[in-house]
Amino acid sequence: MLVIPAIDLQDGKAVRLTKGVLASPTVYSEDPPQLAERFKDAGVKRLHIVDLDGAKTGNTVNLAIIEKIAKLGMQAEIGGGIRDMDSAERVFNAGAAFVIVGTAAVKDKVFVMELAAKYPQKVILGIDVRTGNGGVNSESGFAAADGWQTSTKIRAADLAAGYKSAAVESIIFTDIEKDGTLGGVNLSGVASFADLSPFKVIASGGVASRKDIDDLKALSHPNIYGVIVGKAIYEKKIALSEIV
Numbered sequence: 328m329l330v331i332p333a334i335d336l337q338d339g340k341a342v343r344l345t346k347g348v349l350a351s352p353t354v355y356s357e358d359p360p361q362l363a364e365r366f367k368d369a370g371v372k373r374l375h376i377v378d379l380d381g382a383k384t385g386n387t388v389n390l391a392i393i394e395k396i397a398k399l400g401m402q403a404e405i406g407g408g409i410r411d412m413d414s415a416e417r418v419f420n421a422g423a424a425f426v427i428v429g430t431a432a433v434k435d436k437v438f439v440m441e442l443a444a445k446y447p448q449k450v451i452l453g454i455d456v457r458t459g460n461g462g463v464n465s466e467s468g469f470a471a472a473d474g475w476q477t478s479t480k481i482r483a484a485d486l487a488a489g490y491k492s493a494a495v496e497s498i499i500f501t502d503i504e505k506d507g508t509l510g511g512v513n514l515s516g517v518a519s520f521a522d523l524s525p526f527k528v529i530a531s532g533g534v535a536s537r538k539d540i541d542d543l544k545a546l547s548h549p550n551i552y553g554v555i556v557g558k559a560i561y562e563k564k565i566a567l568s569e570i571v
Contacts, residue, residue, distance in 0.1 A: 328544050329373065329553035330570040331404070331529070332366050332560055334359055334396070336389040337379040343558045345507040347455075347475035349383060355561045360395040370571035373402040373424075375499075375531075375555045381408025382430070382474030390421055397422025406453050406499075407474075410435065415442055419449075425496060429453030430472040432486065433479055440493055447494035452526070455501040456483045458516040468516075475503055484523040491525035498526050499555065505533030507558050512539045514546065521550040529553035537569050 334341050335352075341359040342352035356362040363374060376396060380388035387393070387408045397403045405418050406427030415426050428439050432452045443450045455471045457478070470481045487498055500520050502513040512533045521528040527550060530543055534556045543554055559565040 328540065328551075329529070330540060331373050331375045331553055331555045332371055332567070332570070333375040333377070333531075333555050333557035334363060335377045335379050335557065336392060336407070339389060339392060342379070343507050343561060344379070347471075347503050347506060349379060349474065349476075352379075353558075359392050360399070363396040363399055363401070366567065367399050367401055369567035371401060371567065372571075373404065375557075376403055376405050377427070378405070378407030379474065382406070383476070384408060385410050385430075387414050387418060390417060393418065393423070394421040404451055406451075411438060412442065412445075415446075419446065425449050425451050427451045427453045427499060429455060430474075430477075432490070433470050433472040433481060436489060439490065443490075443493040443495050448496045450494070451496050451529075452487065452490060452498045453501065454483050454486055454498055454520075455503055456516075457503045458513055471503060483520055487520075487524050487526070495526050497529055497552070498524055499529045499531050500524075501555075502532040506531065508533055509535040509558055509562065509564065511535055512543060512554070514542055517543070517551060518546055518548055521548050524550055526550075527552045529555060531555040534559050534565070536564050540565075540570070 341356035378389045402424040404425040405423040410431045510533050517530045
């Protein structure tokens with residue numbers, strides 16, 4: 328299983344949020360490129376980078392930092408504020424291997440389809456949901472947008488199905504209620520979504536220990552191929568040597 332460390336950028340710093348609350352970040356590094364270099368030195372091959380300021384404003388605010396990280400040579404999947412072709416191309420030109428579209432996937436299907444056609448297998452859909460305890464088909468299993476600040480009435484599985492003909496690389500499925508909590512992965516929610524997804528699924532949200540990664544692997548789900556790990560690394564619940 329592909330394990331992808333996460334770097335979230337806010338005000339030029341590497342931070343982690345709890346349940347997507349932008350107003351209460353925990354700062355883990357004042358120098359995100361230096362942090363990324365530590366990951367590289369440990370053997371990490373792929374990074375998940377989100378511009379939280381971009382997700383909120385709709386502009387890629389931390390592009391200069393993203394470019395510095397991308398130059399280190401790891402595969403970088405970049406999200407946050409990518410909502411038109413110009414912003415996507417700026418991120419690709421900065422060195423991104425993949426771009427992640429979340430809000431645009433909800434609000435601008437025409438753009439996302441055009442982007443995937445122009446950059447086949449280089450676009451990742453970010454589908455972020457508040458699943459509660461009922462799984463992705465519950466009343467709470469709707470996609471969020473605008474840096475998780477806007478709720479929709481679009482079910483996660485329906486959103487994914489709408490892109491089944493696109494040349495999309497994968498879907499990052501994030502359980503917002505788990506994200507940044509170290510509360511464990513929503514295994515049933517991820518599996519339920521993966522059952523319906525037309526693309527490979529990367530799980531995100533709640534990883535607290537190596538056991539969560541092992542539990543995902545134990546599902547042996549043919550559609551789940553990766554997991555994103557953030558706070559568990561920064562809080563030393565998981566050593567980088569365990570995931571590379």
